[in-house]
Amino acid sequence: MLRLPRFTLIDATTYANAAQLLRDHGAGELDPAKGTPSLRVMTVAGGTDLFPNMKRRQFTPEVLISLQRVGGATRLAVNGTLEAGAGVTLATLADHPQVRGRWTALAMAAISVSTPQLRNAGTIGGNLCLDTRCNWYDQSLFWRGAEGFCMKTHPEVVCRVAPSSRRCLAVASADTVPALLALGASVRVEGATGPREIAVADLYRDDGIGFLGIGRDDVVASVSLPDPTGWTSTYMKLRDRGSFDFPLVGIAAAVRWDGDVVADARVAITGVGSRAMLVDAGAEALRGGRLEDDAIAAAADAIHKAARPMDNTAGTISQRKRTARVFAERALASLRQS
Numbered sequence: 001m002l003r004l005p006r007f008t009l010i011d012a013t014t015y016a017n018a019a020q021l022l023r024d025h026g027a028g029e030l031d032p033a034k035g036t037p038s039l040r041v042m043t044v045a046g047g048t049d050l051f052p053n054m055k056r057r058q059f060t061p062e063v064l065i066s067l068q069r070v071g072g073a074t075r076l077a078v079n080g081t082l083e084a085g086a087g088v089t090l091a092t093l094a095d096h097p098q099v100r101g102r103w104t105a106l107a108m109a110a111i112s113v114s115t116p117q118l119r120n121a122g123t124i125g126g127n128l129c130l131d132t133r134c135n136w137y138d139q140s141l142f143w144r145g146a147e148g149f150c151m152k153t154h155p156e157v158v159c160r161v162a163p164s165s166r167r168c169l170a171v172a173s174a175d176t177v178p179a180l181l182a183l184g185a186s187v188r189v190e191g192a193t194g195p196r197e198i199a200v201a202d203l204y205r206d207d208g209i210g211f212l213g214i215g216r217d218d219v220v221a222s223v224s225l226p227d228p229t230g231w232t233s234t235y236m237k238l239r240d241r242g243s244f245d246f247p248l249v250g251i252a253a254a255v256r257w258d259g260d261v262v263a264d265a266r267v268a269i270t271g272v273g274s275r276a277m278l279v280d281a282g283a284e285a286l287r288g289g290r291l292e293d294d295a296i297a298a299a300a301d302a303i304h305k306a307a308r309p310m311d312n313t314a315g316t317i318s319q320r321k322r323t324a325r326v327f328a329e330r331a332l333a334s335l336r337q338s
């Protein structure tokens, strides 16, 4: 049995307080041994990803700032728009009738995350900030010690997947992120300079280590989604085990209708790079016409081109690349109006 390392747990009362506590304990400072931002202090929400990672010693923070008791963290306001505190659980989003009916891609993505137990504890904030994954990294300390460490935990070592790569190529694997991209979501972040709003499309960097475009002393406080009137949306993922697993490829698509013509569209992909991304060329292929086979094929071509998987998760490169096209076709075809 893998045991957790020792740590001190501090309860934050607000997200601003959590950001302050992170700074007080040295978040954002450089780790003198590694020359990378310090992981001496981290936040924990549901702990469904963080604790297994700590057991495998992927990181060993001395201090954890718990977001469990943050006031208003689980507030979910659904009117024309949707505003969810970062502590809203994935189960809540997956089960909510209005989320399912109006922001369908988000509910579909949330229900596809791991297992019922983990969806009951796992939060939307934790999913947005989920660590990137790699076959060389998501292993026990014993395994990594025997096989050899890699750049993600030991900056002086090469990347084992692509030894000539100057950056880590670990894979974005959070299911809700492509759905939030397709739905035009933004997040409110609390940090040293107070609260600020960031589009989800601007939240990530193409870097398996520094994958979040916010500081280590920043905290995601809430997620906002615009009014989806006129839009339909969906999410589809390929995974090893149908009962629970991370996405090998995840595709989210949203279409705004003007009669039977696509007035606007967004398509997003995850699982094939260090960040989930909108594929603008895919959306462009759909705008201004009916959702006919040729438009779908052109959009799927663009998504196939954008997918650049590496050999660092389950599934082969060619399987994941091909899946990007096939799932894009299926996702878009499912949005056709009957």
Ligand SMILES: Cc1cc2nc3c(=O)[nH]c(=O)nc-3n(C[C@H](O)[C@H](O)[C@H](O)COP(=O)(O)OP(=O)(O)OC[C@H]3O[C@@H](n4cnc5c(N)ncnc54)[C@H](O)[C@@H]3O)c2cc1C
Binding pocket: 042, 043, 044, 045, 046, 047, 048, 049, 050, 051, 052, 067, 086, 090, 112, 113, 114, 115, 118, 121, 122, 123, 124, 125, 126, 127, 128, 129, 130, 131, 173, 174, 175, 176, 218, 219, 220, 221, 244, 245, 246, 247
């Ligand atoms: C067996 C298993 C299967 C899984 N399958 C999937 C899957 O299919 N799809 C998927 O997407 N995920 C999967 N997960 C991962 C995880 O369960 C979910 O991503 C979950 O949403 C994480 O939320 P959490 O609240 O538990 O985050 P935590 O584990 O508490 O935190 C995750 C990370 O986010 C940071 N964090 C948390 N909240 C915030 C915040 N408000 N602001 C800034 N940083 C924050 C933490 O510091 C940590 O780095 C799986 C996990 C396991 C163990």
Ligand code: SF4
Binding pocket: 133, 134, 135, 136, 137, 150, 151, 152, 158, 159, 160, 161, 162, 167, 168, 169, 170, 208, 312
């Ligand atoms: S992509 Fe390379 S550096 Fe990143 S976790 Fe995998 S092996 Fe390590």
